[in-house]
Amino acid sequence: MARFPRPTTPRLLYNVFSPSKTTPSHSSSPSPTTALLLGNFHLQLRQFSAGGNLARAKEGKEPWWKDSMERLRNIGISAHIDSGKTTLTERILYYTGRIHEIHEVRGRDGVGAKMDSMDLEREKGITIQSAATYCTWNGYQINIIDTPGHVDFTIEVERALRVLDGAILVLCSVGGVQSQSITVDRQMRRYEVPRLAFINKLDRMGADPWKVLSQARSKLRHHCAAVQVPIGLEDDFHGLVDLVQMKAYYFHGSSGEKVVTAEMPADMEAFVAEKRRELIETVSDVDDELADAFLNDEPILSNDLEEAIRRATIARKFIPVFMGSAFKNKGVQPLLNGVLSYLPCPTEVSNYALDQMKDEEKVMLAGNPDGPLVALAFKLEEGRFGQLTYLRIYEGVIRKGDFIINVNTGKKIKVPRLVRMHSDEMEDIQEGHAGQIVAVFGVDCASGDTFTDGSVKYTMTSMNVPEPVMSLAVQPVSKDSGGQFSKALNRFQKEDPTFRVGLDAESGQTIISGMGELHLDIYVERIRREYKVDATVGKPRVNFRETVTNRAEFDYLHKKQSGGQGQYGRVCGYIEPLPPGSPTKFEFENLLVGQAIPSNFIPAIEKGFKEAANSGSLIGHPVENLRVVLTDGASHAVDSSELAFKLAAIYAFRQCYAAARPVILEPVMLVELKVPTEFQGSVAGDINKRKGVIVGNDQEGDDSVITAHVPLNNMFGYSTSLRSMTQGKGEFTMEYKEHLPVSQDVQMQLVNTYKASKGAE
Numbered sequence: 001m002a003r004f005p006r007p008t009t010p011r012l013l014y015n016v017f018s019p020s021k022t023t024p025s026h027s028s029s030p031s032p033t034t035a036l037l038l039g040n041f042h043l044q045l046r047q048f049s050a051g052g053n054l055a056r057a058k059e060g061k062e063p064w065w066k067d068s069m070e071r072l073r074n075i076g077i078s079a080h081i082d083s084g085k086t087t088l089t090e091r092i093l094y095y096t097g098r099i100h101e102i103h104e105v106r107g108r109d110g111v112g113a114k115m116d117s118m119d120l121e122r123e124k125g126i127t128i129q130s131a132a133t134y135c136t137w138n139g140y141q142i143n144i145i146d147t148p149g150h151v152d153f154t155i156e157v158e159r160a161l162r163v164l165d166g167a168i169l170v171l172c173s174v175g176g177v178q179s180q181s182i183t184v185d186r187q188m189r190r191y192e193v194p195r196l197a198f199i200n201k202l203d204r205m206g207a208d209p210w211k212v213l214s215q216a217r218s219k220l221r222h223h224c225a226a227v228q229v230p231i232g233l234e235d236d237f238h239g240l241v242d243l244v245q246m247k248a249y250y251f252h253g254s255s256g257e258k259v260v261t262a263e264m265p266a267d268m269e270a271f272v273a274e275k276r277r278e279l280i281e282t283v284s285d286v287d288d289e290l291a292d293a294f295l296n297d298e299p300i301l302s303n304d305l306e307e308a309i310r311r312a313t314i315a316r317k318f319i320p321v322f323m324g325s326a327f328k329n330k331g332v333q334p335l336l337n338g339v340l341s342y343l344p345c346p347t348e349v350s351n352y353a354l355d356q357m358k359d360e361e362k363v364m365l366a367g368n369p370d371g372p373l374v375a376l377a378f379k380l381e382e383g384r385f386g387q388l389t390y391l392r393i394y395e396g397v398i399r400k401g402d403f404i405i406n407v408n409t410g411k412k413i414k415v416p417r418l419v420r421m422h423s424d425e426m427e428d429i430q431e432g433h434a435g436q437i438v439a440v441f442g443v444d445c446a447s448g449d450t451f452t453d454g455s456v457k458y459t460m461t462s463m464n465v466p467e468p469v470m471s472l473a474v475q476p477v478s479k480d481s482g483g484q485f486s487k488a489l490n491r492f493q494k495e496d497p498t499f500r501v502g503l504d505a506e507s508g509q510t511i512i513s514g515m516g517e518l519h520l521d522i523y524v525e526r527i528r529r530e531y532k533v534d535a536t537v538g539k540p541r542v543n544f545r546e547t548v549t550n551r552a553e554f555d556y557l558h559k560k561q562s563g564g565q566g567q568y569g570r571v572c573g574y575i576e577p578l579p580p581g582s583p584t585k586f587e588f589e590n591l592l593v594g595q596a597i598p599s600n601f602i603p604a605i606e607k608g609f610k611e612a613a614n615s616g617s618l619i620g621h622p623v624e625n626l627r628v629v630l631t632d633g634a635s636h637a638v639d640s641s642e643l644a645f646k647l648a649a650i651y652a653f654r655q656c657y658a659a660a661r662p663v664i665l666e667p668v669m670l671v672e673l674k675v676p677t678e679f680q681g682s683v684a685g686d687i688n689k690r691k692g693v694i695v696g697n698d699q700e701g702d703d704s705v706i707t708a709h710v711p712l713n714n715m716f717g718y719s720t721s722l723r724s725m726t727q728g729k730g731e732f733t734m735e736y737k738e739h740l741p742v743s744q745d746v747q748m749q750l751v752n753t754y755k756a757s758k759g760a761e
Helices: 011-017 035-049 052-058 066-070 085-095 119-124 151-163 179-190 209-218 266-284 288-295 302-314 332-342 479-495 517-531 599-613 642-660 677-689 718-725 744-760
Strands: 072-079 131-137 140-146 166-172 195-200 224-226 228-231 239-242 247-252 258-262 319-323 351-355 361-365 374-383 386-395 397-399 403-406 412-414 417-422 425-428 431-433 437-441 450-452 470-476 500-503 510-514 535-538 545-548 552-560 567-577 586-590 626-634 662-676 693-700 703-711 731-741
Touching (some): 066 072, 072 085, 072 151, 085 131, 085 166, 131 417, 151 179, 166 332, 195 332, 228 266, 228 319, 266 288, 266 302, 288 302, 302 332, 386 431, 479 517, 517 535, 586 599, 599 626, 642 662, 662 744, 677 693, 718 731
Parallel strands (some): 072 166, 195 319, 224 319
Antiparallel strands (some): 228 239, 239 247, 351 361, 374 386, 374 450, 397 431, 403 412, 403 450, 417 425, 552 567, 567 626, 662 703, 693 703
16 A cells, blocks of 8 residues: 555646745745756656556556655765855755745844754854755755755764755855865765755855865866856845856845846856856766767757766765755755755665675665665654764665664663654644655664664664864863763763763773764753863873882881780882883892791781882872892881881882882874875974874875874874864874983973972862
8 A cells, every 4th residue: 555645746847837835935926946956847847648657557667766865965065164054954945935034143132043943053153063944846856955054063064964865065255165075075975966056145245156166176186067157246246147048137125035037148148158068068078968969069958968967966076066055045045955855865865884794795775765764863863852874874764663673782662742844833744755854763782773664674874983182181170960960971972972981990980982072062062051060171191100210229118016916017129110021011120038927927018019019109109010029127026017017118119119110101193194295394393392203104195194102191182283284285283102211301390390289279
């Protein structure tokens, strides 16, 4: 039985030739996009006149769900920070009737953009969490995820691109291809996402879309061409010429909601003809059908060009470039039409699962609602009603009340509530089908888990999770708020795979790790706001060590007499450094001859020396690479005890420690940097300033790979410094190598700091 009733009329044609049901309530005119989609409509008219989808469905030649899937798009909007992603999403929601009033990202009305639902996002004017929504445009349903632009929140982009079928890469017409544009493009390639490019902010001073197009080709290696030409730039920008349909579009009305179609300006004809030829040549390079017509000098019809662009875009061989100004309400509706025309529907994208019953054999998912349920949990969020789990359904249907299986854990779970998200608002639904993005409540799972109906045991490959690069020590100000503090950390760790929490066994500090200073600052602020817990933040205590460099003798008598049994114990011997490469950090050797000290007291003496070595007298850190040799001693028949000899060992160690010329050891990290060659000099100079030693420098394409040994104490905040030195293009990894002695001046500084802190106590 069909679960989704097929439309009785061709919905797309109905929406074009009669007033659209999705036209915003503020507009009384028919859909302004009529002309833009005419090419598509002629093609669909031919299909319907020849029998169309409906006739073929009745004959059993096409599955019943085909039409529903063809009219579905899952897209993400990604870009460098401040390129206008959230502003663009706001305009899309307005023109599709999802919202009826426009709010700016940094609006003075205090409301903020719809997709920035967190108070912190509205205050800072940045997107922190990806937000999902959906809208309808000309009979098509579009699911949209607006993602953050800041590199610290890169995991939000990773998981969005993992589940989307297409994407819009927003580029600033002034800033051009920036550091995060390169990162986002790399992520889109990783997940093989077909994309459109949108050159935004053409109204800004210094806007140059052709420079940005050239940068996209050189820096991003995009095979791309413009499908539009702007009419004027900067303050004079007032319209676009569509190179496919060869029409001009102007955007009238208080919010640009009325799209007026006209003939292109006469003075632009030569330039438009040149750009159209460039578009046709570029697409012909990757599409054989168009190439044949182009080489044979046949006239290229709008429909043929549009179909060729669609084929090349879905095959990820071409990227059509749109233009406009989201802030000035120009160019958004044609971009929406481009999403429908050029980006794939769910059945046109290859998605694979791993069959756990057949040794993780790759299985192609057809993407139809008739198949077994396969859904991926790609994002978790703590909502008002418990954990909210975002699911992308790849195959099958999920209904409220269904039992589903978490393949990763084997747990059987009932779906108590099923919703569709509109930023932070929810709409209850009874079922969701393949291709859709839905959210469920009350399902305990982790990010990346796969759900099925139990008939198959498939898992989806998870998203790429980058390793944290920065850590901070954090603790609640009030001891009473420890429970809420732990609850907050557990929640954030579950929601964000790049946010890690650990405990330093030596210092007892809670250490949080993340992608950068802003990332961690946001979480500390969220702990304060959402859980009402004030937390103090500090640099984690670096695990320094102490060691000795000389041999030093000890001879200590511990003698204490008070009424009754006293304490008596004498130990003699020496301490010395262990030879390099010793497998242990501490050795105790008993070279006593005779019974000067009864053998039953020897373990207490060893324990005393070990305890003393846990805290060196220079800065109170453990002493390593130490050998203690016991050569002589004395005992008392009545007053000697285990406690007396343990105390004698502790005081003996402290007595001779200074004579052994102790030094402080610091953890040295092996740091590997990958930076564009142009920044190599400044990065190497900064490593030297941080007292690092460069041990290797290789060339890898346009990048330099630098290997260095750098003290950990000099690496805090380095991710931010590296980004500023390399315009955000530098990357680094860091791992522990060994403990090495600090320089004399650093040792003096550390000792003085330690003495000052002890004096303050």
